[in-house]
Amino acid sequence: MPSPEPTSLLIKARWIIPVEPAQRVFENCALAISDGVIQAVVPQREAEKRFQADTTINLGHHVLLPGLVNAHSHAAMSLLRGYADDLPLKTWLEQHIWPAESRWLSEDFVRDGTGLAMAEMVKTGTTCFADMYYFGEQVAQAAQQARMRCHVAFSVLDFATPGGSGPDDYIRKGLALRDEYRNNDLIQVGFGPHAPYTLSDEPLRKIAMLANETDTAIHIHLHETAQEVADSIAKYGMRPLERLHKLGLLTPSTQCVHMTQINDSDTQLLRDSGAHVVHCPTANLKLASGFCPVHALQSAGINVALGTGGAASNNALDMFSELRLAALLAKGVSGDATALDAHAALRMATLDGARALGLDNTIGSLEVGKSADLIAVDLSHTGAQPVHQPASQLVYTASGQHVSHAWVAGRALMLSGQLQTLNERELTGKARWWQEQMK
Structure with missing residues (x-):
């Protein structure tokens, strides 16, 4: 024997x-x-x-x-959970979230908020998350210490925030972070252009060029609302997805977050480019943004992953809640009770999420x-x-x-x-401290 x-x-x-x-x-x-x-x-x-x-x-x-793969989050925004609820996206962002960030956003805010988010994610089954926010070095350090797997998408916008002075500054800091974690087993770093409506053509072209040269992923909010699409047509004469395609940003390493407004030409561009869609059902519903046609996208051969978004617009980071809602919405939107069955929903939250992040050979x-x-x-x-x-x-x-x-x-x-790797009591104490500061 x-x-x-x-x-x-x-x-x-x-x-x-x-x-x-x-x-x-x-x-x-x-x-x-x-x-x-x-x-x-x-x-x-x-x-x-x-x-x-x-x-x-x-x-x-x-x-x-x-382990579940949360393919879109703003981890540090857990400190803004419930800060501004029951508002449309534009009002929520411009009148509440951006002013709060301009006042409170800092390395300490991001470190503490990310820690709180990771504790919630681990306790609800997420072992890998994609994060799109500022001070990416704090996110990466926190994830490394907690031994979580993380895709850090460093934010890029046309305007200054506490995280950077403009597109060139965001990109410079992000590429330095990418170099620092180039060979890390748990952390990968990618571009996070915020959205087509917060970036002009020149920085988007630069991101496309650098992403291609460095074989780096692109993570972007896209087609989140009907207003976004209408504004793009009025300003550029084309839908946001077509604009990104012409600027070279649609590739098999592109993660298109939300995608609630899709027509046949959008579907064709997604399929031909090999880009991925990240579905955030709770955030889309809470902000009245619309419905991502998951069943139609999957039927067209497009990979669809699942994400929570940030706790400021969800207000939880529980991927099991997203799973259930995604499965029910897929059936309701398509009118097909067989759409996104239980096994397919689990796959979307695991292997399909890993595939969107380029990690399907390792996890999922x-x-x-x-x-x-x-x-x-x-x-x-x-x-x-x-x-x-x-x-x-x-x-x-x-x-x-x-x-x-x-x-x-x-x-x-x-x-x-x-x-085992995070101090829950300490993190909740810090959250209460931030609450007092923001009163």
């Missing part, structure tokens, strides 16, 4: 949803992790014979699945050789019974509060509901 193989961690679970292969649920299986990488996914009886584990975790009422599914970025969700609660279909329970009855464990590259970020 051969000697058992050594492994760092063996996790036995009632169910495992690997995402790839698609539409599969493994029952009473175990996942072996060695050096931060998935070593095997096998039946529990085989695992007991095959492996000698340093640590074994038994999760008899849980589903193991890939529980496959041998991939990084061990995964979560466990407890389905023992009354509202999940009986468990006929674990995938359906995750999408239609679960919430972030049912996440019990989280790992990134095999390292525990949360065990039995307790954060």
Whole structure:
């Protein structure tokens, strides 16, 4: 009889949803992790014979699945949660959020707000997030310390903010940050042009050129409202997506956030360019921005990921809430009850999100050789019974509060509901301090 193989961690679970292969649920299986990488996914009886584990975790009422990928957030804006609610986007931004940022935005604000957001995200199942904000070095440092995986999209705008004096300054700082984290296993840095309506042609052309030269992703708010599209047609004689295409910004590394206003020509441009769409259903509804036609986009072969946006416009960072809403909206908007089924919704929040961020060879599914970025969700609660279909329970009855464990590259970020790399009490204390300052 051969000697058992050594492994760092063996996790036995009632169910495992690997995402790839698609539409599969493994029952009473175990996942072996060695050096931060998935070593095997096998039946529990085989695992007991095959492996000698340093640590074994038994999760008899849980589903193991890939860690969720929040493909669009403004993490530090967690400190502006509830600051200005029930307003349309233009009013919300120009009369409330931008004035608040001009007064309070700083390195300390971003560091503390990002920490608070990461605590919420880990506790609700997110292990990787794309962030678009200012002071990207603070975001990167915070994510590195928390051992979260993060795509930092450094904001670029035509006008000055506390984060920069103008387009050239934003770009200079962002490229320096990219160089600093070029070989980092957890942090990647990309361009974050805020939106077509906050950037003129010259800096957009510069971003397109630099992104192409450095093979760097572009993350941009796009077609968020009907007014944005109408204003672009009036000013430039074309829709925002067509303008970006002509300026060279639509590529397979472009992440188009929101996309609630889409016609056939937009769909064709997205399909031909290979660009990705990031759907933010709660933020779109709360700001009355419109509906992203997820089913139509996916049917056209366009990759659609899922994001929360910032807590100032959501007001939560719970990807399970986004999952449920995305699945229901896809059915309602398309008039097709089969649109975005439970497995497809889970894929959108995991592997499709990883694909949008260029990380699908590393994370997004529980496959041998991939990084061990995964979560466990407890389905023992009354509202999940009986468990006929674990995938359906995750999408239609679960919430972030049912996440019990989280790992990134095999390292525990949360065990039995307790954060391992973040100090929750300290972070909530800082949030209360900022609240007092902003009164």
